[in-house]
Amino acid sequence: MIPAKRYNPLLMIFQLMNLIKNSIFFVVFLFVIKAGSDSAFIKYGKVIFILAFVITFISIIIKWFTTKYAFDNKSFYLYKGVFSKSERSIPFSKIQNINRHTALFHRIFRVTSISFETGIKGDDAAVKFEVVSRIEADRMEAQLSSTVHIDLPSIQESDANMETFPPEEDDSKVSSTRVMHFKPTKKDTLKASFTSFSFLLLIPLIASLYFKINDIFHVEEEAEGVISEIFSSWWLVFGIIIFLVVASAAFGIVSTFLKYGKYEISSDVNRIYITKGVINETSFSISKEKVQAIEIKQTILKRLFGLAEVKLTSAGSLDFGEDKHEINSLYPYLPIKRAYEIVSDILPTYKVTEKMVRLPKTSLWVRLLWPSWIWILTAAVLYYFKPIILNMEQAWWIITAILLVVIGIARLLDFLHTRYVLNDCFVQFKKGSLTTTLFISKREKVIEVKVSRNIIQKLLGLASITTINRAKPVYYAGVEDVPQEVTNEFCKWYKGRSGEIKVE
Incomplete structure (x- = not known):
């Protein structure tokens, strides 16, 4: 029997801090804003809040005493309960991804959090350690790496800027050579701050903070004279605008640096590693064999700057706390050519073909003539109410016409792309x-x-093709309105899979 042990005692402090953080709103509302209220609702609310806080605090302590874990060279074992005990085992072979997150709390106490994601659905899809020593986390990763071995071709260095990490020794004597593929420069950070529009977040943040303070301290009434005096002077208004522009730009750069600073994309023979964050560090690791697909996304602004975002699709969950849907990204602001190079370097078994087949002109007419329910419903509502905008009685049909043109342009662009x-x-x-x-x-x-x-596609000799990949949720990708003969080629291509699949 493998000896089980309790989780790190700091877990209780971590959960208590989260409880206090989640209780701040209720404390301010019940004991500050409504401190002198005689309402029965407020009085009972205070009692219920105190009881809930105490019960949750006690449950945190009881839970720590009644939950344990263990692991060997095959599986994780999780134990919980006092009178009704339960045991759960998760084989290492089911683990898809490894996520690490080091927040300010973890930095202070020199610990970390780690999550081992599986392809299983439900609440038990991951083995999570919210607080664990870094040595223990390293031991878990090393044990997993030494057990679940994947044979893949070795990575060749194809870029002069690549940096090789020396082997890291751990308890299991497992060593690997990591190749550094990407580190953002100052220029990359500046591009990221402007293409992400993070500089626009300062003004809404100030406005939100102002309204919250005003609700409590009624600042607007006290500052009414000061505000009117400021707006009466053009040079003060101009100075405030300049200050806000500079402050917004600085805020955007700083927030982008804090989020994407120390960003690193590296890999070894078996796994891909992504780390980011200055204050809150997040580390994501995925086995190359578990990568189901690759997505390269470009918004209109990123296309203007020649940037792209590369995302990895995995059978396991790709989120950890606040970084949901982000940690699987190979940096959201990669130069497009560098993105293609990194994909080839990290996953040499994948090939990106830049020369692709366009749709026939017939499919353009299908897209343009296919009815748009958004336009039909909007036109019906506008026709019924006939709103007057800017003193124009016929504004409703102008809006309808503009919407129809926008939908047509969007469909034309989709056809071209x-x-x-x-x-x-x-x-x-x-x-x-x-x-x-x-x-x-x-x-x-x-x-x-x-x-x-569909009916129109049958008449014009067109069809839609779709692929389905394992992911959470299941990932669908495909193209509409391809020639009918492509479907036969598509099905024949898929039948060739029988000689390639590997049974786990």
Whole structure:
């Protein structure tokens, strides 16, 4: 029997701090804003809040005493309960990703949090350690790495700027050579701060803070004379505008640096490693064998700056706390050419084909003539109410016409951007109007394909093709309005998967 042990005692302090943080609003409302209220609702609310706080605090202590864990060279073992005990085992072979998150609390106490994500659905999809010593976290990762071994081709250094990490020794004597693929420069951080529009967050943040303070201390009544005096002087208004512009730019750069500072993309033979954050550090690790697909996204602004975001699709969950849906990204602001290079360097078994097949002109007419329910419903509502805007009685049909033109332009752009290619054992789909997405997957990672045709597509000899990959939730990708003959080629291509799949 493997000896089980309790979680780190600092877990109780961590959960208590989260309890206090979540209780601040109720404390301010019940004991500060409504401190002198005689309302029965407030009185009972205070009692209920105190009872809930005490019960939650006691449950934190009881939970720490009644939950334990253990791990060997095959699985994690989790134990909980006093009178009704339960035991759960998670084999290492089911683990898809490893996520680390080091917040300010963890930095102060020199600990970290780590999550081992599986492909299982539900609340038990991950083995999470909210507070664990760094040595213990390293031991877990080392044990997992030494047990779940994946044979992949070695990575060749294809860039002169790549940096090789020396082997790191741990308790299990497992060593690996990591290759550094990307570190953002100051120029990259500046581009990221402007393309992410993070500089626009300062003014809403100040406004939100002002309204919250005003609700408590009624600042607006006290400062009414000061505000009117400021607006009466043009040079004060001009100075405030200049200050806000400079402060917003500085805020955008600083917030982007805090979020994406110390960003590193590296890999070894078996895994991909992504780390980011200055104050709150987040580390994401995924086995190369578990990567189901790759997405390369470009918004209209990123296309103007020649940037792109590369995302990894995995069968496991790709979120940890506040970083939900972000930690699987290979830096959201990569130069497009560098993005293609990094994909080839990190996943040498994947190939990005830049030359793709365009849709036939017939599919453009299908897209333009296909009815838009958004336009139909909007036009019906505007026709019924006929609102008068800017003293224009016929404004409703002008808005309807503009909306129809916008929808038409969006569909035209989507037609121009949509492309596809079946390249040996790979499939690529590209589509989108303002934001384009390039989807790349290997045939062995596609678990199902689908071919569909509506009435108009049947008349014009067109069809829609779709691939399905394992993910959480299941990931669908495809292209609409391809020629009918492509569907036969698509199905024949998928049948070739039988000689490539590996049974786990």
